[in-house]
Structures are given as structure tokens and as C-alpha cells.
Amino acid sequence: MVTSARLAASALLLATTVAARADVVEGSSTTMISAGQQLRGTEAGQLPDLVKVATVFEMIRVSAREVRNPLFQDLEISFSGWGSGDLQDVRWDAGTTGKLTGDVTTAYVRGTLAKGTVQLRAGREFVAAGAGRMLQLDGGDVFLRLPAGFTVSAFGGVPVAQRFSSRDTTRSWNPAGGDLAWGGRIGWNMALAGVAGRGLDLGVSLVNVSNDSDPVRQDLGVDFRLQPINLLTFVGNATYSLYAERLAEFNVTALISATRALTLNLDVRHYSPDLFLAANSILSVFTDTNRTDYGGGIRYQFTKAVNASLDYHLLIEPGKVVDTTETGGEGVARVEWSSSGAVAGGEVAYLKTGDTGYTSLRGYGRKTFGKLFVAGDLTDVLFKQDVNGQGSSLVGSLSGGYQLARSLSLVVAGRAGVTPYYEQQADFMVKLVYNSVVRVREVK
Amino acid sequence: MNRHLVLVVAAALSAACSATESKPEARRDPPFVFPHSPHVEGDVDCLECHASITKAKALENRVRHVQLPKKSETCSGCHDAVPKLQIPPRTRDAGLNFNHAAHLDRLKGEKNACVRCHTALPEQKGTQYDAPSMNACTSCHNHAKDFAAARCLGCHQDLKRYEKPVESFKHQGEFLKLHGGLARGGAESCASCHEQTFCADCHSATTVPGKPSFVYPEDVKRDFIHRGDYQSRHVMDVQANPASCRKCHGSAFCTTCHEQQNLVQPPGSTTLPRNLHPIGWGTDKTSGNFHGDAARQNIVSCAGCHDQGAASLCVQCHQVGGFAGVSPHPKSWKKTDADRSKNSMCAACHH
Numbered sequence: 161m162v163t164s165a166r167l168a169a170s171a172l173l174l175a176t177t178v179a180a181r182a183d184v185v186e187g188s189s190t191t192m193i194s195a196g197q198q199l200r201g202t203e204a205g206q207l208p209d210l211v212k213v214a215t216v217f218e219m220i221r222v223s224a225r226e227v228r229n230p231l232f233q234d235l236e237i238s239f240s241g242w243g244s245g246d247l248q249d250v251r252w253d254a255g256t257t258g259k260l261t262g263d264v265t266t267a268y269v270r271g272t273l274a275k276g277t278v279q280l281r282a283g284r285e286f287v288a289a290g291a292g293r294m295l296q297l298d299g300g301d302v303f304l305r306l307p308a309g310f311t312v313s314a315f316g317g318v319p320v321a322q323r324f325s326s327r328d329t330t331r332s333w334n335p336a337g338g339d340l341a342w343g344g345r346i347g348w349n350m351a352l353a354g355v356a357g358r359g360l361d362l363g364v365s366l367v368n369v370s371n372d373s374d375p376v377r378q379d380l381g382v383d384f385r386l387q388p389i390n391l392l393t394f395v396g397n398a399t400y401s402l403y404a405e406r407l408a409e410f411n412v413t414a415l416i417s418a419t420r421a422l423t424l425n426l427d428v429r430h431y432s433p434d435l436f437l438a439a440n441s442i443l444s445v446f447t448d449t450n451r452t453d454y455g456g457g458i459r460y461q462f463t464k465a466v467n468a469s470l471d472y473h474l475l476i477e478p479g480k481v482v483d484t485t486e487t488g489g490e491g492v493a494r495v496e497w498s499s500s501g502a503v504a505g506g507e508v509a510y511l512k513t514g515d516t517g518y519t520s521l522r523g524y525g526r527k528t529f530g531k532l533f534v535a536g537d538l539t540d541v542l543f544k545q546d547v548n549g550q551g552s553s554l555v556g557s558l559s560g561g562y563q564l565a566r567s568l569s570l571v572v573a574g575r576a577g578v579t580p581y582y583e584q585q586a587d588f589m590v591k592l593v594y595n596s597v598v599r600v601r602e603v604k
Numbered sequence: 605m606n607r608h609l610v611l612v613v614a615a616a617l618s619a620a621c622s623a624t625e626s627k628p629e630a631r632r633d634p635p636f637v638f639p640h641s642p643h644v645e646g647d648v649d650c651l652e653c654h655a656s657i658t659k660a661k662a663l664e665n666r667v668r669h670v671q672l673p674k675k676s677e678t679c680s681g682c683h684d685a686v687p688k689l690q691i692p693p694r695t696r697d698a699g700l701n702f703n704h705a706a707h708l709d710r711l712k713g714e715k716n717a718c719v720r721c722h723t724a725l726p727e728q729k730g731t732q733y734d735a736p737s738m739n740a741c742t743s744c745h746n747h748a749k750d751f752a753a754a755r756c757l758g759c760h761q762d763l764k765r766y767e768k769p770v771e772s773f774k775h776q777g778e779f780l781k782l783h784g785g786l787a788r789g790g791a792e793s794c795a796s797c798h799e800q801t802f803c804a805d806c807h808s809a810t811t812v813p814g815k816p817s818f819v820y821p822e823d824v825k826r827d828f829i830h831r832g833d834y835q836s837r838h839v840m841d842v843q844a845n846p847a848s849c850r851k852c853h854g855s856a857f858c859t860t861c862h863e864q865q866n867l868v869q870p871p872g873s874t875t876l877p878r879n880l881h882p883i884g885w886g887t888d889k890t891s892g893n894f895h896g897d898a899a900r901q902n903i904v905s906c907a908g909c910h911d912q913g914a915a916s917l918c919v920q921c922h923q924v925g926g927f928a929g930v931s932p933h934p935k936s937w938k939k940t941d942a943d944r945s946k947n948s949m950c951a952a953c954h955h
Contacts, residue, residue, distance in 0.1 A: 208866075217813050286804070288788070475845075498825075537831075581836065
């Protein structure tokens with residue numbers, strides 16, 4: 161744990177030094193204070209306690225691109241992290257019992273060799289390719305672009321744990337957890353000339369995660385993207401659990417760009433929830449039920465300023481009786497208007513699952529007046545079954561911001577509402593944001 | 605740990621400060637002083653003023669390729685005296701690999717060939733320069749294969765500098781729904797424009813300071829997950845799509861809050877947790893509330909409180925020789941005795 165923090169600090173100091181030789185340096189600092197109340201449960205039959213939570217956050221992002229060096233082209237160093245101090249009670253998601261805490265979100269060095277055909281990255285990063293499921297990793301990866309449209313990527317490292325405190329799957333916030341992860345993907349693409357994007361991409365991938373030698377994930381994935389003609393794209397993937405010897409999921413989407421204004425999509429999703437639990441979880445051995453969703457959506461751009469969309473999926477869920485199914489549904493309808501410096505929208509979301517569900521109504525808007533902006537949103541949720549004895553929830557937020565200087569902005573936001581767990585709820589937040597982009601290479 | 609994290613934050617602050625203080629920001633471009641349109645309409649050759657561009661093999665930094673003629677018959681046709689213009693410095697960084705010399709060589713003999721690409725020229729008092737669009741390139745060059753494979757760095761030095769992707773890569777319509785599937789096969793294409801710090805805003809549930817709508821309440825337009833009163837809705841969402849939760853959140857993330865709500869007994873605590881389960885949950889299979897049926901329907905919900913490895917509550921009854929007395933495994937369960945001896949999870953029940 162201590163070693164990890166020292167390594168991170170060392171990497172940052174190295175980044176500071178190297179940034180001085182970079183051609184593009186972007187930096188951002190956000191200082192934020194938030195205050196409100198949170199619940200703390202007590203013994204059965206007693207009302208929960210309300211505690212005051214006030215936290216100061218400092219969030220930093222620094223990235224240096226085109227760092228001059230003798231080896232790599234397009235060398236990039238990227239860091240984002242944060243620290244916080246709880247002034248009163250420790251907030252629920254602090255991740256520690258101490259009042260001072262923080263974490264490194266991403267911190268990596270990435271460089272390319274041989275005119276971009278080789279790409280190397282090392283540090284705290286994500287694995288997005290293949291069956292990676294955005295696995296957050298302390299490690300490295302390599303990507304090779306080979307002749308005839310083939311690509312090969314490989315990764316290895318340790319799944320990230322919150323606050324450097326636990327690699328164990330049963331205590332890590334990372335769904336993979338574990339102490340070792342490795343895998344890769346072999347891809348092939350065939351681009352069809354004529355229309356940008358037209359072609360076929362195929363990939364086979366492997367992800368292996370273990371915890372103290374016990375398997376956590378052993379997944380074999382396949383993925384594809386096929387765009388045979390300009391207006392039609394198919395995207396799909398499937399993951400097979402080598403450990404459980406069962407299909408974990410498959411997803412296929414057809415996207416039809418009927419006109420410049422009209423897009424349609426049709427989806428099928430099938431998955432086994434137990435195979436998304438860590439394989440070394442006791443709970444992973446109790447069930448093998450599957451779920452399937454069928455649905456689609458339509459989006460239409462009425463004018464340059466107005467668009468609307470509608471999305472619905474039928475949910476086929478396991479029934480209460482063995483080998484039976486129940487049906488549910490989820491849908492979202494949305495209308496949005498935007499013009500220079502202003503946006504306003506409304507959406508209705510619907511969910512029915514088992515005996516429960518909700519309908520939510522949301523309206524939002526934002527308007528810019530020169531250096532000033534105002535934004536707000538209001539959400540009303542009507543529950544199908546009472547939650548904590550209440551049938552609805554109403555929460556709204558109002559934000560305002562002012563550009564104090566060219567790169568410096570102040571944002572003030574407040575949130576208030578009535579929910580099943582809070583008769584009255586109010587949070588307050590003040591944020592000072594500093595953004596800077598420095599380009600060293602200039603054309604005069 | 606906290607002492608070291610303070611060190612991390614201090615180092616980050618140091619990095620940010622050095623990055624912003626060590627170099628001045630690029631200045632705003634001053635207004636243009638030269639009226640291009642009357643000269644183009646008057647058939648003045650561009651090379652009268654931009655002669656050195658014919659030898660430019662790259663868009664060199666700090667080189668403008670502008671030299672007004674000191675004495676020229678071209679000028680004297682309209683001007684009594686050659687106007688003395690002070691050409692202001694420009695600060696624009698093209699960020700492209702482009703060989704003017706090679707292109708102009710192919711267009712030799714064509715009058716004002718430059719206008720084929722430079723369709724919009726700057727005028728007096730204008731501060732915005734409309735550089736040739738990518739259509740100017742693709743009207744001659746068929747880069748369809750490079751484009752499809754996102755091999756952009758042959759021409760573009762860096763795509764991250766663009767505020768919005770070029771027209772054909774614009775993330776319009778239903779891109780948000782598709783982006784996960786597209787990233788599986790094209791993560792390196794995403795990386796051409798986006799650093800992973802951008803992805804982390806939504807995908808780094810393990811290490812971020814809070815959910816996106818908490819950090820960015822003013823971004824009301826963005827499709828942030830878990831907006832508003834999510835505390836009341838999360839039980840329903842996990843029932844509707846349990847796998848979606850598990851793509852970002854491990855069991856311990858749920859337990860962190862559930863312990864504070866006294867729904868789970870923290871290690872070492874003597875306070876009994878509140879029991880939210882209905883009557884018949886434990887053993888009554890005819891009640892309609894039996895926990896085994898609920899677990900079969902949605903095991904991920906159980907994991908929100910009861911996933912503590914060998915210390916899980918389930919083990920007390922379901923271990924071999926335990927109170928439950930029947931195998932809890934589903935029909936498809938295939939593990940062999942050999943696996944049990946090697947796997948600590950199996951060993952929790954199979955002593």
C-alpha cells in the first residue's frame with residue numbers, strides 16, 4: 161500500500177519534469193466544497209441518524225503530449241487524481257475510516273513506435289478491448305498493428321483497488337479484484353473503400369483474473385462490427401466463461417441511419433448475472449439463470465435545434481418458480497432543444513421489473529449569458545411499490561457559474577428534495593475550476 | 605496511507621503549477637490586415653506575396669510564408685504606391701503533416717491553384733482563419749481505408765486538439781448506446797482523440813471521488829448514470845439489469861454503504877443489523893418469500909450484503925453437513941472434486 165503511494169508520487173514528480181519538455185500540456189485543477197446530510201442506520205425499530213457531511217475535494221488532471229524524447233513518437237503522460245478532507249462525519253463513500261483520503265484515478269505513460277504500428281502504455285489504465293469490460297488495472301499493455309489488417313494487443317497487471325487498500329476480490333470495489341490479470345485480443349479488419357467507416361472488424365479476446373491463484377474471471381470473448389453499406393451498422397459481442405463453461409453474455413445491435421435525421425436501432429442482449437460475480441465468490445455457485453432483453457430505439461432530428469428519441473426494451477427475467485420467466489420492460493422518451501448558449505429538455509423513463517418499478521419525469525435546462533451560466537434540473541420519480549413507505553421522490557438542482565478569468569471559473573450548486581429516506585434534503589456545493597492548455601509549438 | 609496520499613496530491617499540484625507557469629499561453633491572434641478578396645478577384649497571383657510557400661515541405665513552426673512585394677508591377681496596376689502593411693504574427697498551430705511544395709508542384713501552371721483548397725481567405729479585421737476543411741483533402745485523396753481504420757496520424761499530428769471530431773466521426777445519434785461495443789474492437793481508435801482520463805469520469809467507479817452528477821451538477825445535458833435520488837431507485841435497477849451493476853461495482857462497494865445503514869454487520873460490531881427480509885425468507889418454501897427463489901432470480905442482489913468470501917452468511921447453512929442439508933448448486937454445476945481441493949472458495953463449504 162505504502163509502496164504504491166510512493167510509486168504514484170514518484171511517477172507524478174517524473175511527469176512534472178517531463179512536462180517541461182512537452183509540446184502540449186493540459187492542466188486542470190478543481191477545488192470543491194460540498195456540504196449536506198447523510199443517513200446512518202441504527203438498530204431495528206429506531207429512526208436512522210442524520211449526520212452532517214462537509215468535504216473539501218481537490219481534483220487534479222495533468223497531461224503532457226508530444227513529449228520530446230529520443231525513443232517514442234507521440235509520447236504522452238497522463239495523470240488524474242484527487243484528495244479530500246472530511247470536515248465533519250466521514251462520507252459514506254470515502255473508502256476509508258480516516259478523514260483525509262484520496263486516490264489516483266489514472267496515471268500512465270503511452271508512446272508509439274515505428275510510425276504508430278507499436279503502441280505501449282504503462283501505469284494505471286483501463287482495458288477496454290475485447291472482453292475487458294473496462295477493467296481498471298495497474299500494469300501495462302502493448303498494441304501492435306500488423307500487415308493485412310491484423311492487430312494484436314496484450315495486457316497484464318493487478319486490478320486496481322480503492323485507496324490502494326485491498327486487492328482481495330471480496331474487499332475490493334473493483335468487480336474483478338484479484339491480484340493478477342492478463343489477457344489480450346487478436347483483431348482483423350477489412351476496410352471497404354467508398355464510405356468512411358465501411359468495413360468489417362473481427363476480434364477474439366481472452367481475460368484472465370485470479371486472486372491468490374483462485375480464478376476470478378476466465379473469459380473468452382468475440383466481437384465484431386460490420387458496416388456493409390453506409391446506412392447500416394451491426395455491432396456485437398459475446399463472452400464465454402471458460403471457468404463455468406457457460407455463455408456469460410451476448411449483445412447484438414443493428415444501427416440504421418435511415419436519413420441524416422433519422423436513426424433506428426434494434427438490440428438483443430442475453431446474459432447470466434451469476435457470471436458477472438467474481439468466480440471466487442460463494443454466491444457465484446448458487447444459480448445459473450439467464451436474462452434476455454429485446455428492444456430498440458428511434459431518434460429523429462426534427463430541426464437543427466430539436467431532436468427526440470424513444471427507446472424500449474422488453475425484459476425477460478427468471479420467474480419465482482423454477483424454469484419459468486416473467487416479463488418486464490424499460491423505456492425512455494426524450495425531447496431536447498438546443499440553441500446557441502441554451503439547452504432545454506425533458507424525459508420520461510419507465511421501468512417494470514418483477515413486482516416493482518418506477519416512472520420518472522425529468523426536466524432540465526441550461527442558459528449562458530456571456531460569462532455567466534445557469535443550469536437546473538428537476539426529477540420526479542413515482543414508484544410502483546412504496547419505498548420506505550413513500551410513493552414518490554422529488555429532487556431538483558440549481559447551478560450557476562461565472563468565468564472569473566480566462567481559465568478560471570466558479571460554480572455554485574445546490575440540490576434539494578423530498579425522498580423516501582429524507583423528509584427534507586439539501587446539499588450545497590462550491591467549485592473553483594482552473595483549466596489551462598499550453599501549446600509550445602506555434603506557427604507565427 | 606493518508607500521509608502518502610497527501611504527498612500524491614502535493615505532487616500533482618506541483619505538476620499542475622509547473623505545467624501552467626513554465627510556459628505562457630498562446631496569445632489570441634490579432635486581426636488580419638490584408639484584404640484578400642479584391643486581390644483574388646483582380647487575378648493577383650497568390651505567389652506574389654506567398655512565394656516561399658512553393659519550397660515549404662512542412663507546416664513549419666513560426667514560419668508564415670508572407671512577403672509583400674517591395675516594388676511590383678502587379679501592385680502598381682492598382683496602387684500608386686505599394687501599401688506598407690505591418691503583418692501581424694500568428695499563433696495558430698496547424699497540427700498537420702502537409703507538404704505545400706509537393707502539392708503546388710503538381711498544380712504548376714494553374715493560376716491561383718491555392719484557392720482549390722483555400723476556399724475561404726481571411727479579410728481585414730477578421731480574427732478567425734478558416735483553414736481548408738478535410739473535404740479539400742479527400743476531394744483528391746481517397747483515404748477511405750485509412751479513415752475506416754482510424755489511421756489518422758499520417759496527416760494529423762494529434763487529434764486531441766480538436767474540440768469536436770471531424771464530421772464523419774461525430775458522435776451523433778445513438779453513439780452512447782453503441783460506444784461500449786465499438787470500443788471492444790477499436791479502443792486504439794478511441795485513444796486517437798480521447799485520453800483515458802476522459803473515460804474515467806464515468807468508468808472509474810473504484811477510484812473517483814464521487815458519481816459524475818455529484819462532481820458536475822451543472823452538466824445537466826450529459827447522460828450521466830445514477831442522477832438524482834438514486835438511493836431509492838438502485839434496488840429496482842439492480843433487479844432489472846444485475847450485470848450492468850457488476851461491470852463497475854464489486855460487492856464491497858455496496859457493502860461499504862450497507863454497513864453504515866446497519867443492513868450488514870461490520871466486522872467486530874456487536875450491533876445486530878436490521879433485517880429487511882420478509883416473513884418466510886429463511887426456511888418457508890411455500891411462503892412465496894423463500895430466499896432460495898429470490899437468490900435464483902437475482903443472486904447479484906444477495907451479493908450487495910452477503911459476499912464476504914468464506915465468512916459469508918450462506919456458508920453457515922450450505923456447507924457440506926450444514927443445516928440446509930441439500931446441495932445449493934444449480935443443475936448445470938460441473939465442478940469436480942479435484943477443483944474443490946485447490947479452490948479456497950470451494951473449501952469454504954467442502955471441508
